[in-house]
Amino acid sequence: MCSADFCIRQKHATTSNIKHKKMKTKSSTKIMLALAGSLLAVGSMQAQSTTPSTTPSTTPSTVDSLKALNKNAISYITPGEGAAKPGTSGFWGYAFGDYAYMGKGDSAGRGTKQQYKGLGANNNGQNTHPNAMEVRRAYLGYDYNINSKFSAYALMAYEGDQDVSDNRTVYLKYIYFKWKNIFKGSDLKVGQQATNSFAADYNTEPEMGYRSIEKTILDMHGVDGSSDMGIDLNGKLWTNKNTPDGKVPTFIGYNIMMGNNSGNNPVAGFTGNATSVSGQSVTSTVNKTIQGISSKTGKDTTITISSSQTANPFNTTTDNAKKFRGMLFVNTLNNALTIGVYADVINYGNIYHGTSTGYQDEVMTNKVYAVYNSKWFGIGGEWFMQTMTNGETETTFNDATKKTTTDTTSAEQTGYSIFAHATIIQNRLNIFARYDMYTPDNKYGYTYDANSTLASHASETFTEGFSNTSSVSPYKETFMNFGLDWTPTKDKKVHIMPNVWYYGIKNGYGSDQLASSNYMLCRVTFLFAFN
Numbered sequence: 001m002c003s004a005d006f007c008i009r010q011k012h013a014t015t016s017n018i019k020h021k022k023m024k025t026k027s028s029t030k031i032m033l034a035l036a037g038s039l040l041a042v043g044s045m046q047a048q049s050t051t052p053s054t055t056p057s058t059t060p061s062t063v064d065s066l067k068a069l070n071k072n073a074i075s076y077i078t079p080g081e082g083a084a085k086p087g088t089s090g091f092w093g094y095a096f097g098d099y100a101y102m103g104k105g106d107s108a109g110r111g112t113k114q115q116y117k118g119l120g121a122n123n124n125g126q127n128t129h130p131n132a133m134e135v136r137r138a139y140l141g142y143d144y145n146i147n148s149k150f151s152a153y154a155l156m157a158y159e160g161d162q163d164v165s166d167n168r169t170v171y172l173k174y175i176y177f178k179w180k181n182i183f184k185g186s187d188l189k190v191g192q193q194a195t196n197s198f199a200a201d202y203n204t205e206p207e208m209g210y211r212s213i214e215k216t217i218l219d220m221h222g223v224d225g226s227s228d229m230g231i232d233l234n235g236k237l238w239t240n241k242n243t244p245d246g247k248v249p250t251f252i253g254y255n256i257m258m259g260n261n262s263g264n265n266p267v268a269g270f271t272g273n274a275t276s277v278s279g280q281s282v283t284s285t286v287n288k289t290i291q292g293i294s295s296k297t298g299k300d301t302t303i304t305i306s307s308s309q310t311a312n313p314f315n316t317t318t319d320n321a322k323k324f325r326g327m328l329f330v331n332t333l334n335n336a337l338t339i340g341v342y343a344d345v346i347n348y349g350n351i352y353h354g355t356s357t358g359y360q361d362e363v364m365t366n367k368v369y370a371v372y373n374s375k376w377f378g379i380g381g382e383w384f385m386q387t388m389t390n391g392e393t394e395t396t397f398n399d400a401t402k403k404t405t406t407d408t409t410s411a412e413q414t415g416y417s418i419f420a421h422a423t424i425i426q427n428r429l430n431i432f433a434r435y436d437m438y439t440p441d442n443k444y445g446y447t448y449d450a451n452s453t454l455a456s457h458a459s460e461t462f463t464e465g466f467s468n469t470s471s472v473s474p475y476k477e478t479f480m481n482f483g484l485d486w487t488p489t490k491d492k493k494v495h496i497m498p499n500v501w502y503y504g505i506k507n508g509y510g511s512d513q514l515a516s517s518n519y520m521l522c523r524v525t526f527l528f529a530f531n
Contacts, residue, residue, distance in 0.1 A: 230259025
């Protein structure tokens, strides 16, 4: 039986988009371009090799069937390509959602970007135990096989977005073309597409499966976007030619990408729809009144919700700086084990973090991962660290002078994830579990000083430049999830997955005097695919 998301296509839409002023990228850009050139050179040498194989090669159909067997899935469908049969044109799609009951919520509504952040908080008139049925994602894609060398892909997605009338809305998540075998063993993709930080083939999302249950740790916390507009080159650097018949060869693969780092958002000014804003944001506010019953008093109450919409302004980040991403991995043990490394970098130039002096601002991510999948069980893990050079402002109180000084330091966020699944009844029932630990700010600390004029009498305070962590620096966050995966159909395109979803907020610093707390939900998740 397959893990639910091995039977369908994977991808996400959370976007990490750090908006700053910046200058031209210099040293980091040169380094990444040099890396890209090195990979192309090695790939070219591999492509030009004419050494004959000493054993018969494994046919594509055999490889595909072995992938399906080892992944314990009906097929191995890669992100962004979902036709019923490889190399054909056609529609495809899938959807997942849940009935979710909240047993407990954090009273302060804390958390980074996890999906239930703020739900169940007791400070804004919410019910104590909210529950609902909801679709969290719906995909409708079309793959078109132009000819033997070129193919095109488009995907419309619903992922919780709403219009001004609160109707569900869809957006264009993927639109790109692929140049197959641009040189031997490598493909080129151009357009809006999946990034290689976690969603690409042989990375953690497709290897881990169960995207319908939760995002990967990088996606959950907005460390990188799941899609971007850019150019991507991926393929194999080396393949073991001495592989027995019926076995999948061990190979070393790569994936390099240059993108806008704008996620699914167009870069204003280049689409012709933002010329009227003249570089300024245009914001409109909509007030909506909701009648309900207060969970505190039990009486009728009125809640007014304000929402703002901002026109897409010119952006000095996406207009200039580009994000360079690179992934290198080995696939071995008859396609069962994948070990990989990933890194990305984007340089924003000089940024002024509340200081009179500009400091070089560069964001770099490093990640390592390993996943083993067999017919009966799978296990894996990943670790990452993201660093923003001069991305954190530190204000220190001096007891002797009774004054404060401000300087910059490098911001760091880090975390790890461990996940596993096992088959209880072949082709019918799986069990799965996962544990994450996430630290939004490695540099953060709190020391009480009675004389300090800083907030909470802290001897020093910190303000991060990371867009996803600036308001949650004092906390460590833990995620746990476990459940069952049952498929009632022979083709495994329908899944029912009862599971428990837990998210812990640990305050070990004391700077805001808030107690540690958690979110706890009981869910029945459903998933269905069509292609």
